[in-house]
Amino acid sequence: MEISRKGLMLILSSPSGAGKTTISRKVLEAQKGLFMSVSATTRKMRANEVDGKDYYFVSEEKFQEMAGKGEFLEHANVFGNNYGTPAKPVYERLARGEDVLFDIDWQGTMQLKEKCKPDVASVFILPPSMKELETRLRARALDDEKVINERMGKATSEISHWGIYDYILVNSNVEEAVEKVVHILHAERNRKKRLLGLEGFVSKLVG
């Protein structure tokens, strides 16, 4: 017997290279009822990415049109590219009691909290050390030296915003970090404020 509930918005933020993408993927694989939020972006598609799955790859013009119509829950410019979360598919999932995972930065988190605070649970993932972070960025071999330096600078700035998050993890071990996120997801599902069917359940119970 489950009490019907509203879905929740689970935010995972971290500096690039702190393991957020791997953790997100593993949590999504292991958990039913949790879906990745797909963002729209103006950045170029990478070789391993799929349009409509990793991102909706849109033109600058299309992006500005969506922003103008207020279709984004949050949007931001990062390294010269625009990223935004279309609101409608998220609201539809929440209403069905499905949970949505967000891989966004602190700016997006602030915007989501402003618009949807009671629905949000936010997690910040710290690297065990900055040296480890740099090693991971280099191992990815996606970026040239200049971009790596930019990302390291941005990492420090991103980390300075840990104070806006509900939960903080250190990713020393991916499996442990995944387990912690899974605990957070399941705990948050049982928060009183999400249990829309609770009053009805209790009335029926004691009525």
Add this chain to the structure above:
Amino acid sequence: MEISRKGLMLILSSPSGAGKTTISRKVLEAQKGLFMSVSATTRKMRANEVDGKDYYFVSEEKFQEMAGKGEFLEHANVFGNNYGTPAKPVYERLARGEDVLFDIDWQGTMQLKEKCKPDVASVFILPPSMKELETRLRARALDDEKVINERMGKATSEISHWGIYDYILVNSNVEEAVEKVVHILHAERNRKKRLLGLEGFVSKLVG
């Protein structure tokens, strides 16, 4: 690498017979670093109970003396017996980063929240139905008919206070309920507010 943290106070409340005691026992068996809070009580020791483990069985006089000295985190009179939680052993555990489990009613929960709000995570366990609750009370065969009727009446009253709790579970299946409590315990351990070592960790990380 773990960030040092303060322990948390995990409260489990439910009407008698909703399974709270079984759930507490199983969670304690499975989880390291979590300890049962031992209450003082003036009620008579049952055959299967151990003084100092299940309760500190104290005289009415001793209880009133402790209450007078402000030694309780919470205390209440239930069915004519006094129950109280000695504060000192709890504070000592929390300071060591250990977590403490409380099996108390809504009155105790209110008092604990007043005194220690940031350290508290509170869970209310609902029975799947009142019929099921009555069946469980009768199966326990601890109480005579009069007491069962009193407990059923008290259950309805207890349930009416679900609004003061952070998390709500329905105990349709003990193993599932245990798993949910474990998720809550682990999630709460990673809440930013408990991570006393966080500022130091971040300073060292980006410094």
